[in-house]
Amino acid sequence: MAMPIRSLTLGVVLAVLSFGAVQAQDTPRGDPKAGLVNFKKLGCYTCHGIIGQGTLRDGPHLNAAALGFPAVLAQLRNPRYEMPIYTASQISDAGVADIFAYLSSIPKGPDPKSIKQLQ
């Protein structure tokens, strides 16, 4: 699921504008544990990091809440820019919902001010 960092801005903006408003009713219930399995199996983690934190050159931070499920699904099925395509034969919509549930379950992370090593 590689996507260069420069496509991040466009992707996020379009996703939020297009789908953010309908996110709640369009998000199927997924299983976070199964989502983690899919996230690893399909290699999503290789470009986006194990918690979707993003890597500077290979894939953006996957902020599931900001993106919304329809945008995530659309990006997999008809990817913008360099991200590889993942069709329904590779992962079902339900499988994508599991990934979305996994990404949504990840806590926000601590306040950087609370981490000595980041000061």
Place this chain on the structure above:
Amino acid sequence: MSKTIKRRQFLAGMAAAPAAGLAATAGKAVAQTTPAPVSSVPPVPMTDRPSSDTPPQTIGKTGSDFMVDVLKSLDIDYIASCPGSTFRGLHESIINYGDNKKPEFITTLHEDTAAAMCHGYYKVAKKPMACMVHGTVGLQHATMAMYNAFADRVPMLVLTGNIGKQETRQAYIEWDHAAQDQGAMVRDFTKWDDQPASLQGFAESTVRAYDMMTTAPMAPVLIVADGDLQEDPIPAEVEKKLHIPKLKMRFQPAGDIAAVREVAKMLIAADSPVIFANRYGRTENAPALLIQLAELIGAPVVDSHNRMNMPNRHPLNHSLRREAALQSADVILALEPIDLFGLNNYVPDLVTRPNDPRRRQANLKIIHIGTEGMMAKSNFQDFQRFAAADLSIAGDAEATMPALIEALKTQMSVADKNRCDGRCAKVKAQTAKLLDQSRQEAAYQWETQPISSARLTMELWDQIKNEDWMMPTETQFLSDWPYRLWDIDKPYRTMGGSGAQGIGYNSPAALGAALANKDKGRLTVAMVGDGDLNMAPGVLWTAAHHKIPILYLVHNNRAYHQEVMMILRMASRRQRVNNKNVYVGTLIDDPAPDYAKIAQGYGLYAQGPVSDPKDLTAAIRRAIDVVKKGEPALIDIVSDGR
């Protein structure tokens, strides 16, 4: 000379002598029953043999002793090598005649390591190191590191041996290792090579090679030292005439002054100039000059990190908002950009590989100052796709900088200066929030397992930030965290990358850097990938043997991670990403190598594998204590891919 002998004649005689002696001795006892063994080595005429009562010896100064004089005249501190018989004369002269000082023999376990150490050493010491590689076979081992250095425009003196005269070569091995033209193997990625036929020729060619390789554009050079020349004594009449040329006042090629004035004119007229620096910083003066230029014209600087160009936290350093800065430019001043085409274009990794021009101002003008066009070879394509600038100056960018700054000061009116000062303040304000954004991103991944690249790098930073540190390794596989969050403030903190992206650069080049840092008392911290370390694990023994202080942190993602992504991309494009074999060939797992044990086996202090991020602080602290005592250390850290 009565008891001396030409080396090759002596060797040939010794090769035949045991067989002849054996035949004579055995003949007394078993002459009636056993025929004398038949030697496959042709007998050497008695007239060419040494007398049996006095062992043959070389008296007086040898050719390789003089070669050491030449190396000493060039102030070469170290010569890295693993031994090879084609240069045994020179090897012996370095350690005995030269007292193993200037150059000191650094023992490596692979020629690629020797050459890569030269690469890293130069980038810190700013003076070349030498390596000595076996004829043909050793030279082939060294080639990848030499190519990296060539692509990175870094000099090194590569010496190899060759038994040039066919009639004095021993059977098999010396023929296998001899070549009609050793330089042919590396001519595509050296600046110059020579195979001198005399000692005077060796002196002149080696000094010429040194002169050429240290004049921009820089690159490795090869000198072939003939075996007979090395090992034979120097005839008295020859020795009297030998002399070593001295290099005196030398300067780098700076840009034409009239063209520089034109550049100043364009920069003063620009509304939104941007500076792009790639292989710009040649000396430790470079960052200060670049800051002076950027502040003078109020321009953001985009740094591609292939040299230590500019402190990362300087408010005019806009590398973290590269595209935003470049999109705003009406003039881009590109300093040793390497890839002028790639500065404004992108070829995405899609099936059709379309050219995707970057979004730029319609009236954008490109100024190029660099040496790229001053040395190019045809075969290997490291010169990148061609793009023309609006104004191009052939000359070393750093050497041109003082003239450009002076021209700007001379040509700027008071109104120009006020306008630039105002712009400078605005440009500086644009970077104010970048550090906080990066901290936020690092915090998000702080607790993950495998350990995130942000955690790995920032745990290290927390313990070196009050030291005089130097980080010699590439960071693109670590999401560039050091450039995002460390304070890279001194002109020697970093040194750029491999040049040609040949894996196996980081571990040995870092050791070369550490060798240069050793005398300066700097703490060298190298973050290397597991794939990289596996290309040259023997470098750890060299570090231990020579007591070179360096901390290796192994960013162990248990894979050739770049290729994991590449194969997944292929499989997904072909709808085969679910195939059970999709990770075949890209993982370094099952069994997972234990790099701490490997390092311990080579004699290093080592810890790991460290899997829990909470264990990092103590592990790094212990390892740094070891390094500060003058020893190498290694920590194996099980890490996320990037």
